Amino acid sequence: MTKILCIGEHNLDQLTSEYEVINVSAITESFVFDSCYSAIIISVSKESVFLQWLNKIRSNALNFASLVYSVNSHFEDFAMVDGLVPANIDVQINKLLQRQEEIRLDSNDNLENKLLAYLWAVETRTLRPSRVIDQGVSYQYPFLELWDNGQGKEYWLSRMVKSGNLSQEVLIDRIRQCSSCNSSLLNYVDSCGDCGSIDLKLEQALHCFACGHVGDQQEFIRSGEMVCPNCINTLRHIGTDYDRPIENQRCNSCSNLFIEANVQAQCFSCGHHNQVDDLISKEYFSFGIGHNGIVKVKTGSDPQLLATALGEPVSREHFAWMANWLNKMAVRQTEHHLFVGLKFVNLIELSQSMSTVSLTAQLDAFSSRLRSILRTTDVFCQYSDDTLYFLLPNVSEDGVKIIEGKFETISQEQADNPLDLRVSLKLLPEHSLSNDAELWLSQCSIELND
Secondary structure (H helix, E strand, O other), rough: OEEEEEOOOOOOOOOOOOOEEEEEEOOOOOOOOOOOOOOOOOOOOHHHHHHHHHHHHHOOOOOOEEEEEEOOHHHHHOOOOOOOOOHHHHHHHHHOOOOOHHHOOOOOOHHHHHHHHHHHHOOOOOOEEEEEOOOOOEEEEEHHHHHHOOOOHHHHHHHHHHHHOOEEEEEEEEEEEEOOOOOOOOOEEEEOOOOOOOOOOOOEEEEEEOOEEEHHHHHHHHOOEEOOOOOOOOOOOOOOOEEEOOOEEEEEOOEEEOOOOEEEEEEOOOOOEHHHOOOOEEEEEEEEEEEEEHHHHHOOOOOOOHHHHHHOOOOOOEEEEHHHHHHHHHHHHHOOOOEOOOOOOHHHHHHHHHHHHHHHHHHHHHHHHHOOOOOOOEEEEEOOEEEEEEEOOOOOOOHHHHHHHHHHHHHHHHHHHHOOOEEEEEEEHHHHHOOOOHHHHHHHHHHHHH
């Protein structure tokens, strides 16, 4: 029977008898999470109590991926919370159970597996950061902190995004830190650009056209008239006798007059004076499960079968750099190079319906045919979970026709292989590639998907 845990008082009369509802007091300290609950409802008003229960749930090996709902609207947007209690909670529970049945990962194996299982369990779930007020404002990802309190989470998340297991979604915040101690306890102070003094004042200045003197407006007022203190001319008409300069700030230390002050960021933690451009900028995003992460959840293994079958690929960034470099060399040396894009249209579907061993055998059969075309100087990368890109240097126009013929032969030999292959060949140089290599490669991917 599906179990639901209610922490505090909440009425769930809409549920049928197929659900077992367990109620527990919000102030109890002896409750042990020794059973698996599909949904947990927290009905408390105090934030500290709410967070205490939330951390207990998400740090429990049996319930870390359970649905967690709040009754209090103040807590619905907290990280690791799935929102307010929905009217169709039974539908949400059934969706959770269906998705959990598809998981082939051992979530207790490592943090990566646990995070992917957590994100996959609920379709709209994301990994969100929470604000931490300690040595200034910072952010951390509570789910990760519960399972690993080590350093380097940003690098780890970046690696997960590059591998395709996570997708970077919404930018939550951008903070700036001291370049000396990384504290974000900063005080932004206007200062003089000449002497660095922070003793500044705003003033209404006048500019005499006759002699060019610029001074505070009060200096020009004599016996109720506007008189230049330098040349003693009476100033009657603005635009004819005088005007007001744009500069309206004056330094009391060196008398410098200016429009915009120099802004310094003084660190309260270490006392260092930072120029604004020298501050360390950090961005915090929410993350969802990526394409490769979905494949890994459903198959229990990394979707790197393509790369494994063919050898060691280069990174996407390095491939983009090489494509741009070869394109420039092709223009300079009046030579040709070949770009090849291969998309395995049904690879993800096959990874779900076939065993890993069977699919690996099919990929090995294909790669043995493909290696007959490739040379040791050719470079490739796994651009996405089902797409490979190749660079073949020094290929003549006649050579392209030969390679096209070989790919047609491979396609014919694939008749007994369930892999559905789509091929794109482009002869370099390409003018559009020189402008933005990464954009050009993404457009090639779109063409292969059409």
